[in-house]
Amino acid sequence: MGENDDSDIIEHHVEEEMEKKGTRSHAASSSFLGSVSPSDREGHSSTQSSHRLLAYSDALISIIATVMILPVAHTKMEDNEELRESVQLLLTTKIAVYLMTFLIVTVAWAAHIRLFQVIVRIDDCLALLNLACMMLITFLPYTFSLMATFPEKILGILLFCGCVMVIGVIQSVIVLYAFSRPFLLNEQIQISENQIYYKHHILKVIMRVPLMCFFASIFSFIFFELSYVLLAIVIFLPYISQCLKWCRSKAIGQVDETPDSMLFYTYLPNEPLSKERVEAFSDGVYAIVATLLILDICEDNVPDPTVVKEQFGGSLVAALQAYGPEYLAYFGSFATVGLLWFVHHSLFLHVTKTTRFMGLLNTFSLAFVGGLPLAYQLTHEFPRNSRNELEAIQISCVIIFFAGIFQLTIWVVALYNEQETLHPYVRYGGREHVFMLAKLALYPCVALGTFFLTCILSKFSASIFHLMEITVPFAFLVLRLLVRVGLALLRQIFCPDRPDPRTVVEEEDDETRVPFNALVT
């Protein structure tokens, strides 16, 4: 590199960051550079793009969100015990704790996204403050599970509220610090005249949660049931308030009271949520979940040399045969989680803007995905053709079904507002649209089919389930072909002699070609 490409590098830095926020910022990027006077930018050579800090935070949060599935997965179930009872025992405590922790952590994560949609550049001080914040967020699941295990003790409540309050205080310090150095802020706020108003609005929103936790911790000394009500309100507050606002705006058609330029901290269901971070968080969760079983296998299923010598007559093959079902469970769950990730990846490839509501649906989908390895492991822990095995298989199907259905719902929500949220070539009516729909519908349909088949042919449930596991990856591989054949068949059946649909399809073909033509010309 030469001497004279300094400007190139800085521009590259700025571009990189603009890139993250989609197409809208592209137009604004020149005004951003123009808005900051040279004297402002001088001496801030220590400011950095926040990209990697956020990627690291996403990785940490996604690990923490899925961690409470481990106590569920490691609950030992005896073969002769009825699965129904064990599952009900699990359902009441550990699964509920897992789901609640997942929700709490994703609420914290959404707050983190909102914060760093306002603050787009960081310096060393902000990076260190964020690490402190992360440390407390990773401690949240533990305090929550203490609270859930000892609901009548105030220590759990105090610890949980303490964590949330400290997180809130750190986030407020981050906001104050960033507003004292405006070059760290989003360019929209940077050029705005209402900077003070924004600061107060954001601080108000952030401090609401720790304040309620403060009251909850005080009430815990007097009347601890009330603190739980307060905490429940805290967690569901954004969803409640956004539902109410959305209903009101739909019913009365009322204009929102926040200024038009206030895109952040609105709690509207179509408030933008950084697509990149939703992807990074989902990638983290899928990656952890896909490897959950191999972690156990690596730790527990390397037989002890002395045991092999004494119990299996030195035959390693015989010793490993006992673990056969666990390898099968691992490959099955890895393939299913991997394919669900693949569908998620295809879906978000077509999405241009993620909204809060889509983020919520994604959270639900991920929460079910987190339960998959557990369900797969259960399918192999019981004797063949037992009632337990059948139920474990059916639970696996139900989990796959819901994980898939929520992905499909994201697509439906995106279609509902397709002008804003989807690339033009996948909008309603094109061939890519049909293909995407087929991809999203494959897992729910297969899961539903397997569920009902196992109800009818309960004797062959294990074989049906394994057959499903093996065929689905190949179905994805030839899906494009299947969709074409299916469309052709439908056309043959419903309108065998009308020429119109064919021309409609050709028109669609033209439509899908548009981007490339437009690019070339």
Added chain:
Amino acid sequence: MGENDDSDIIEHHVEEEMEKKGTRSHAASSSFLGSVSPSDREGHSSTQSSHRLLAYSDALISIIATVMILPVAHTKMEDNEELRESVQLLLTTKIAVYLMTFLIVTVAWAAHIRLFQVIVRIDDCLALLNLACMMLITFLPYTFSLMATFPEKILGILLFCGCVMVIGVIQSVIVLYAFSRPFLLNEQIQISENQIYYKHHILKVIMRVPLMCFFASIFSFIFFELSYVLLAIVIFLPYISQCLKWCRSKAIGQVDETPDSMLFYTYLPNEPLSKERVEAFSDGVYAIVATLLILDICEDNVPDPTVVKEQFGGSLVAALQAYGPEYLAYFGSFATVGLLWFVHHSLFLHVTKTTRFMGLLNTFSLAFVGGLPLAYQLTHEFPRNSRNELEAIQISCVIIFFAGIFQLTIWVVALYNEQETLHPYVRYGGREHVFMLAKLALYPCVALGTFFLTCILSKFSASIFHLMEITVPFAFLVLRLLVRVGLALLRQIFCPDRPDPRTVVEEEDDETRVPFNALVT
């Protein structure tokens, strides 16, 4: 969004991908668009940017690389046993397995990077093939630990070689598939006339490893010691061949035989390694390592309500006090890992191009980081002022020291070729350079200092260690100030009346300002 921004979106897609490969590609992007004829691009609406696939792969591989630390961490050590013996027991088997697995997985990861530096766009078929490849890579650590536990059984060798062979075959299929659809390839190869040569060269390099594994698995039936020699060659092959080539080129000044445009699959130490993927992989490892202890805490340290009632008289505080040291270990290790990530983040912010050699040093640094939670946990497992505690603390210091030293080495290597690998404003001599050096040197210096202090004042070793844990984050917070004070002091001491250094410093100031001036003008 309007109807007429289709081209904008596609361009955005293309840009996004160009972005990943740094500044060099920017110049080439126009030629890329020009090189592909419209008819080539038509109908490939299903091709996608490979960015997210690679991010997911990096997440999976980073989890797998660190997973073999779990069997080490969960080895129970009794208090009264001498740590020296336990550590030696661990060193001989589990730690060696951990380090080897880490190395093997990172070799597989480097091969994956090389492959996807050639293939820059993907379609559904490639995504599914890659998932299959990932599934086998995640199984590698288990097969390796089987092989290590039963070195004289051929099953372990066969399983390991089988995995590697299948991975090699899948990667070859990926290469063949991509070369049959040239629009998926790197634009450099796409416009090249030597495409066939490239294909054969790449296939030759990829197939070398499975071929050697094939021979190793055959030899295992006859004379299994030979298979280990072959496998060792396989793992170290890239490093051996690159060292030899590098030495030869330095000694004789010989020109490399590969064509000048052949930037990939060269095994030279300065072969580019995608900086983004090195960052993503490191983020994954740091995130897993930082949360390793909280995973254990969440799973094991929620006391049972009945136990609390019976043993602690219903006092939760008393029950939790027993876990105190574990919380401390968690916060300590999270802070240390987080700060090492922070240093890594600062370092790679200034790096413009990552080379294979820097990647190797980074791997060593990460391998040490992986051992940190274990070391921190040990520091609290032994009685106060025991010999074991002292040794655990000293081991922690050694691990921190090496993790930090390898980061520093990356910086030194980057400086050695600073024109190519560093941003101009951090090159040797500027103030940012001094600041970066201070950041990188802080942990090794502190670790070394703590180590020697605990040798001298062994009675206060725990206090010294905790003091270190608490002060280091604050040291990072005020490091910029410290560096300035330090520089001023040095100036005062060594040349109290010479005015020259001051002007030199001012010149440096000018230099750091250059990027911004260049941007404004």
